[in-house]
Amino acid sequence: DAKTTQPPSMDCAEGRAANLPCNHSTISGNEYVYWYRQIHSQGPQYIIHGLKNNETNEMASLIITEDRKSSTLILPHATLRDTAVYYCIVSIQGAQKLVFGQGTRLTINP
């Protein structure tokens, strides 16, 4: 079973920041938080991951709470192409299998 909880769906206006929450209250000390997204009928795409510090890359920012029980993925300026299912996954780093939950279906509206 997935160890994360995400809202099933969210909407966001184009150009605005999209904030996707994820709860992972049972996360272990050596588990990372990974975010992937899947655009319809494509393979998942890696977005970002982190252990306890906030992370930022060209795609998104990841904010992890101090107790590590939840995190938020931020897409700073959402575009229509960001419409996808976003998966939050906790996993030990090191070629470990990923357990996908149901994810959040994010719809970016014009």
Place this chain on the structure above:
Amino acid sequence: GAVVSQHPSRVICKSGTSVKIECRSLDFQATTMFWYRQFPKQSLMLMATSNEGSKATYEQGVEKDKFLINHASLTLSTLTVTSAHPEDSSFYICSASSLGTGTYEQYFGPGTRLTVT
């Protein structure tokens, strides 16, 4: 990021026949490859994990004799669906990971849509 390809992208086969799906890491050597299956409107479900040169590890409920996995080289893994039935129709996705990419992130292929008639 690292690139993973799958071939074919779509395949239609008749019930009772076998189908082979290839997964290739194009610009890195994949020490570990994973095979997932995704039914419509559902999430990805891991089928098996394969390490180069060794037998695949199958998830509970996945028949190893029906879903044959071969990871003969560091850039190629194949999944063969034997004696396919309509209920095997699904979206099959592979992923690959290697420390050689700099991290252990998994990179996913574009998927193969299998339809069994």
